[in-house]
Structures are given as structure tokens and as C-alpha cells.
Amino acid sequence: MLDKALNLLIVLCIALIGLLFTDVDIPRLIPIAALIVIILLLFSRGFRSIFITLSRKIHPRLHDITVKILSGFEDIGIKDKSILILYSMVYQSSEFINAFILLKAVGVTVPFFYLMVIIPVIMIINNMPVTVLGLGTREVSIIFFFAKYGTPATLLGGSILISFVEHILPVIAGIFFIQSFYMYFTIKDDVVIKSREI
Numbered sequence: 001m002l003d004k005a006l007n008l009l010i011v012l013c014i015a016l017i018g019l020l021f022t023d024v025d026i027p028r029l030i031p032i033a034a035l036i037v038i039i040l041l042l043f044s045r046g047f048r049s050i051f052i053t054l055s056r057k058i059h060p061r062l063h064d065i066t067v068k069i070l071s072g073f074e075d076i077g078i079k080d081k082s083i084l085i086l087y088s089m090v091y092q093s094s095e096f097i098n099a100f101i102l103l104k105a106v107g108v109t110v111p112f113f114y115l116m117v118i119i120p121v122i123m124i125i126n127n128m129p130v131t132v133l134g135l136g137t138r139e140v141s142i143i144f145f146f147a148k149y150g151t152p153a154t155l156l157g158g159s160i161l162i163s164f165v166e167h168i169l170p171v172i173a174g175i176f177f178i179q180s181f182y183m184y185f186t187i188k189d190d191v192v193i194k195s196r197e198i
Contacts, residue, residue, distance in 0.1 A: 005069040009038050010088040011120045014096070018116025042073060042081065095119055099162055106158040108150035118145045138163055 016031040016038075040047040048070050055066040073081065096115050103110055122141040126134030142159035143152050150158070 005072060006084060006088050007092060008069075009042060010085065010092050011123065013038055014089075014092060015117050015120040018113045021113040022111070022117055024117070041070065042085065043078065045074065048073065095123065095166075098166060102161045102165060103146070103150075103155075103158040106150075106154055106161060108146065108154055108158050110146055110149050121145070134167070135163055 013035060016035050019026070019031040020028060041051060052063065052066050052070065056063040076084070096112070096119050099119055100110065100112055100115055122138060122145065125141050126138050128134075128137065131137055139156055139159040142162070143155045146155055149155075
């Protein structure tokens, strides 16, 4: 749960930073205030308590979800939390950098800060349990959101390339490691069973 919560908050931070540098017609104070709230949620125990109390007043189910998401941050020290945030920031930034490079490879130039805002939306759409690995939903989302930067055919090619590099290629590469993982867990299970017999 901590992993999901951290990744979600970091993706939101990246999107909010992107909003600051795009020409979207919203007051700059809104993304800045949202960034401050996220930082406080990550590092302030008192602010998390206030946030959890507010969620209880809104709806019991929202309270349960908020507690599950934020409870993982209680047990981690500031140093470890900062390292995890840095790792998450690097990992999540790779999504935007990959999209920027792969779309550029097919001749579509999307402003990087616009990518920072839109890719999180596409990531949320991908995570809906509609298709396997978000195939199809990702392509349609890219064609829809980046329509002014390229033709549908070019954007479809770029989105298929993104799907291949980020999802299909790692699965194909993982096939070569299945045997070693299987052997590792089989040996481990055999050792546990034999130790119980003794």
C-alpha cells in the first residue's frame, strides 16, 4: 500500500509541477498549494492526523481508504522516506522521459511540461481494469490528448511504440528469467518442507 500511495503522490507532484510551467488557465496558487499539501502529507504526522480526521467527517469509506494510504508513512523515518521519494521520483520521471523520446522518434514533438501533466492522466486510465496491461486504452488516450501535435496515424504508431517499450518488451525479457525464479522458489519450498519434517 505504501508503494502505491508514494507513487500516486509523486505522480501528482510531477503533474502539479508541470501545471506550473504550462499555459493552462488556472491560478498558479492552486498547484503550489496542492504541492504543499502533498509535502505535508509525506512529512508531517500532525497534518496526516488532521487529514484523516477530515476524511472521517466526509465519509466513513473515504476515512478507511485515507488511513490505509497514509498509515505506511508513520513507520518510516525522514531519511528513509526521503530516499524512497527520490527513487519514486526517478522511476516515475522515466515514464515522461520515455514518452517524450518515443513520441519524438515517430516525429511528434509534445512540450515536456505538457507531458508531465497528461501522462499521469493516461497512467490512471491505463490502470483501469479494462484491458491487459492497458493495451488499447493507452493508445486511444494518447491519440485523444495529443491530437494537436500529430496525426492519428503517427500518434497511434508512437503509442504502440510506448506500449512495446514499457510493457511488452519487459514481459518478453522476463521470460528468460522465469526458470531461475521458479528454481529459487522450488528450492526454498523444499528446504522449508524438509526442515518441518526434521
